[in-house]
Amino acid sequence: NAGVTQTPKFQVLKTGQSMTLQCAQDMNHEYMSWYRQDPGMGLRLIHYSVGAGITDQGEVPNGYNVSRSTTEDFPLRLLSAAPSQTSVYFCASSYTSGGLYEQYFGPGTRLTVT
């Protein structure tokens, strides 16, 4: 299993550009989430999904869109990049079964908006 994969690892955008951060998992997990992590800060939830076709907003959803057309993929779209979106973005997938729960993080995408 590759676990949770994210592409690209690094990206530089100009203000106003749009792009999609890719996230995929091969563990057949129901749940997937996107977080951003700013220097010296914790992870803030952007959007999350409890299954294909179902998404919801987290703590900081403005400026981002998501969709979940398959169980495996959960792309994050930046509609019009702003310098305030410079951050490290982590995707995570998780499962729950019989009272157990575990969340796995991808390696992250470092995004710089100039």
Place this chain on the structure above:
Amino acid sequence: GENVEQHPSTLSVQEGDSAVIKCTYSDSASNYFPWYKQELGKRPQLIIDIRSNVGEKKDQRIAVTLNKTAKHFSLHITETQPEDSAVYFCAARLGTSYDKVIFGPGTSLSVIP
């Protein structure tokens, strides 16, 4: 709204001493409380977790306690080693039919040899 607070923000201990990090959460519907360790430039890694029906859990040098009434939980690391130096995050998961995990701001732990 949902919120997780974490203290202290930085912690420095001598090798062999204990370290304690405390978190509080706001939403009483929270039912699962993981702790993550993040080394510089790497992804968060789960180190221990506790569920709302358990008061304490231990795994070798690491233990976590939960007080549901007071809505706070703590991480205890005993016999600290230099490799324990990292940023530690607490988190709280809300609900069971949806998957919303809110993180605390993190504690930077330094273990001095």
